[in-house]
Structures are given as C-alpha cells and as structure tokens.
Amino acid sequence: MSEHRLTSIDLDPATLQSATAEIEHERRVAIFDLVEKNSFQPAGAAGGPYALKLAMVDGRLAFEITGPEFHRVHGLSLTPLNKVVKDYIAICDSYYEALRGTSPAQIEAVDMGRRGLHNEGAELLKARLDGKIAIDHETARRLFTLVTALYRRG
Template identity: 75%
Template sequence: MTEHRLEAVDLDAATLPSATAEIEHERRVAIFDLVEKNSFQPAEAITGPYRLKLSLQDNRLAFDVTGADYARTYALSLTPMKTVLKDYLLICDSYYEALRGSSATQIEAVDMGRRGLHNEGAELLTARLEGKVAIDHETARRLFTLVCALYRRG
C-alpha cells in the first residue's frame, strides 16, 4: 500500500515575509504537525510520500509537489481566497493583542472567531485543490496556516 502523505514541507524564503515570534512559532508548529500527520494525495500520483514547497508567484499560490514518481506544480489564484485571508489575518492580530492583556472571556471570544475563519479558509483551500490534490480537513487547516504565513504583508 502506498503512503499518500507529505514527508517534508518548505516555505519559499524568498516570498516569506518577516514575522513576529508568535507568527514564526505558528509556522513551525504547523509544519511540524503537518509532517507528523497528514493526508495528501495528488490526483495522478501513484506512490508517496511527497515533498511540498509553498511559494507566492505573480499573485498565485504555488504548490510544488515532488515524490518518487511525481513532480508537478499547481498554481492557484489567490483572488478567491483574499477576503478570508485578510479577515483571518486581522482577527489573528486581534487575538495576539488580546493575549497581551484581555480577560479570559475576551480571549475566548476572539479565538472562537479565529477558529471559525480558519475552518472557512481550510474549506476554501480544499475546494481550490479539488481535482488536483485530495486532502483531509486537518491537513487543509495546517496548509491554510502556511498560506497565511506567505500571504501576510510585512
């Protein structure tokens, strides 16, 4: 039986904006969690595991996927995802600010909104990859975190 999973994930350093300590931590955790447990099956691939490099190229999200018998780059327009990306990044900023001095109730309220937008972004990413790469919900959530890391402006 073949393993359709990611064994490595890299973010293109040339297109990755600088980040705060919190954001850098989220990137590292998302990559670690993604490599530890994921479901990633390119449509035409026969065997895994795969390596993934994410980058931004000409306002497109590039998924460069390689495996033992497989090499392909998928370029997805960011336009359909811009609203959820912007909203998610704004609420993340509010969440980090809340952590610095808000009550537990306020932090929980912001976090609920953040998780909802994160799920929405993961579902949108899954839909954008349909017919190209099959992923499960948890893989989509972690990938969405990394897409946000690339999308974030300064």
C-alpha cells in the same frame, strides 16, 4: 500511516518574501505541524510520500509536488483567499490582544470567531485544491495556517 502524505515542505526564498524572525518562526511551526500529521494525495499519483515546494509564480502560489515517479506543479490563485486570510490575521491579532488583559468571556468569544474563520479558510482552500490535491479537513487547517503565515510579512 498512509503513503499519501507530505514528508517535507520547502519555501522558495527567491519568490516568497522574507519576514520578521517572529513570522519566520510561525512559518517553521506551521510546516512542522503540517508534516507531522497530514493526508495529501495529488490527483494521478500512485503513492507517496511527497515533498512539497511552495513558490510564488505569476501571482499564484505554486505547489511543486514530487514523489516516487511523480512530479507536478499546480498554481493556486490566492485572490479568493484574500479576504478570509486578512480577516483571520486581524482576529488573531485581536485574540493575542485579548489575552493581555480582557475577561475570559471576551477571550472565548474572540477565540470562537478565530476558530470559525480558520475552518472557513481551510474549507475554501480545500475546495480550491479539489481535483488537484485531495486533503482532509485537518490537513486543510494546517495548510491554511501555513498560507496565512506566508501572507504575513511583519
């Protein structure tokens, strides 16, 4: 397994708003999934593994990355992600609603839209991190899931 990977992720409770128990659970699951399998290579880092702390600083999502002989903080404006995150949350809500009583064809159609938005958000996030942190597509998807969970407040 590559040393260019995350081994822990912490959320700063002082700057990231708390949420309902259900959304806090979504955040924990997103963190678990991301730590379980990822490719994460900060620019200028010789090797990991890395710890990541996420916080909100001056309206930006701050990525505080530490590793062996490495420490850096990157700020990421979430404004370019706002629309796709809101659309993704809305379609996820529609998907869960569809699971409660619509036809399999309708569920499949909503799920295809949900997956498409998830991929779009992941690619946008990957592009926003370009030059700062190299991540693969699957890591971008998992990180987008976490970012989306951070948006949700319940």
